[in-house]
Amino acid sequence: MSVLTQALRAALDSRTDLLATLHAQGTDCYRLFHGSQEGAGGLTLDRYGPQLLVQSFHQPVDRDTLLGLHAEVQQRLGLPLHLVYNDRSGGNSRIDRHDKVYSAEPAALEDMIGHEWGLDYRVRGRHAGQDPLLFxxxxxxxxxxxxxxxxxxxxxxxxxxxxxxxxxxxxxxxxxxxxxxxxxxxxxxxxxxxxxxxxxxxxxxxxxxxxxxxxxxxxxxxxxxxxxxxxxxxxxxxxxxxxxxxxxxxxxxxxxxxxxxxxxxxxxxxxxxxxxxxxxxxxxxxxxxxxxxxxxxxxxxxxxxxxxxxxxxxxxxxxxxxxxxxxxxxxxxxxxxx
Missing domain, CATH: 3.40.50.150 (Vaccinia Virus protein VP39)
Incomplete structure (x- = not known):
């Protein structure tokens, strides 16, 4: 098992009670892995309703690692999630939208709905701006x-x-x-x-x-x-x-x-x-x-x-x-x- 996989599993373990609480509150938008504090600086994994948004800020992750992270999250949550990967480690990451590591399925880039505190929010794994639509x-x-x-x-x-x-x-x-x-x-x-x-x-x-x-x-x-x-x-x-x-x-x-x-x-x-x-x-x-x-x-x-x-x-x-x-x-x- 890779060090990153171990770190992700530890992060998911630490969130077991939190996720149960959030789901009961009508929330399915949250951070699953906060890399700077959980063992992989510059890497974040966020759930936005039906999609998993993986972003790298210091260096890109390779395809096998990315798919492994996706599989680990899906198994832990017990549901399929559309995968979107944004590598923001380059100086022109706002403009350069070429997917050198992984190209998201077209369905993953469609407009979707996430939930927080029982409210519905528009979520997009990728859009013209640099940041997600919900902080x-x-x-x-x-x-x-x-x-x-x-x-x-x-x-x-x-x-x-x-x-x-x-x-x-x-x-x-x-x-x-x-x-x-x-x-x-x-x-x-x-x-x-x-x-x-x-x-x-x-x-x-x-x-x-x-x-x-x-x-x-x-x-x-x-x-x-x-x-x-x-x-x-x-x-x-x-x-x-x-x-x-x-x-x-x-x-x-x-x-x-x-x-x-x-x-x-x-x-x-x-x-x-x-x-x-x-x-x-x-x-x-x-x-x-x-x-x-x-x-x-x-x-x-x-x-x-x-x-x-x-x-x-x-x-x-x-x-x-x-x-x-x-x-x-x-x-x-x-x-x-x-």
Whole structure:
């Protein structure tokens, strides 16, 4: 038995109780092997409903190894899964879609449906973007929102495919607004809404983060000298009962730069001001190089300077399918009560 097979079996053994719990909750999207913590850095195995997504980030795996991993997972779960393999170890992995190791069956690349917390989600093993359509490590935050959204107005910032928004309407939110710059992301969010027709409709705003959140917060939109800003949707100043802020690590536009390492405050301050009195802001930072304690102190100082000191805070972590030996997973989540 190979070392990798042993590592996978150990990972699956450790998840026995977790998977039983997730299945009982109506969830079939989760991480089966978290290589950086379970013996094979740069390798992940994720289940998205009826498919198994294997991704390599440091070096490709050979075909026999890949098929062996697939067989091991199918045997353990007791059901067939469509296999998709994305080798993302090359510098041009976003563009180069040639399958040098394994070509997925056409059926494996079709649109499918996965489930989380009893909700239906569009899943695609491969699409025009680099990342999966549902970030699995944010599952606990989506569950928290579902449990605490009843009767609340919810603003989902950097909404991606609107999983948090869907969780909010499922939890009885009075209003849900999903905001994202990419229309392709929001299109999947609309699909997710249609896949759950029993739920109320959500609203969607396609906009750069900075002009949108600064309008909501009642702050001016800065303009660089000599440069004309692109057009953007006009929004009225207002606050929401529950706000989710989950930005990417880095992005740049004509309106500003998203930089979780050097300037988290420029993202956080307007989000705080767009949160209602006695409201809740859930903020995230996915940079592994940022220590939780340092980030927490930064967040609390920013709230104090904005005149909205945090009354109470708590920490949410990824689920047990994202183990962390030192208790410091890359994704850090704080729930701030004002």
């Amino acid at each position: 699995l490590d944010l599952r606990e935050a989506r569950g928290w929102v579902k449990d605490h959204a009843k009767g609340k107005s919810v603003l989902n910032l950097f909404a991606y495919t609107c999983g948090v928004g869907l969780s909010a309407v499922a939890g009885g939110a009075s209003e849900v607004c999903n905001l994202d710059f990419a229309e392709g992301n929001l299109a999947v969010g609309r699909e997710n809404g249609l896949l759950n027709p029993r739920l109320p409709e959500m609203s969607f705003v396609q906009s750069d983060y900075f002009p949108a959140i600064r309008q909501l917060a009642g702050l001016p939109i800065s303009q660089r000298r000599g440069q004309k800003l692109p057009s953007y949707p006009r929004l009225a100043q207002r606050q929401f009962d529950l706000v989710l802020l989950d930005p990417p690590a880095w992005a740049k536009s004509a309106f500003g730069t998203v930089d979780l390492l050097r300037d988290y405050q420029s993202l956080l301050k307007p989000a705080i001001l767009a949160t209602a009195d006695d409201g809740v802001l859930i903020c995230c930072n996915n940079l592994a190089k940022v220590a939780f304690d340092d980030w927490r102190d930064q967040v609390l100082r920013c709230a104090e300077k904005a005149g909205r000191p945090v009354r109470q805070w708590s920490r949410l972590g990824p689920g047990a399918d994202f183990p962390s030996a030192d208790g410091q997973p890359p994704l850090k989540i704080m729930v701030l009560h004002f």
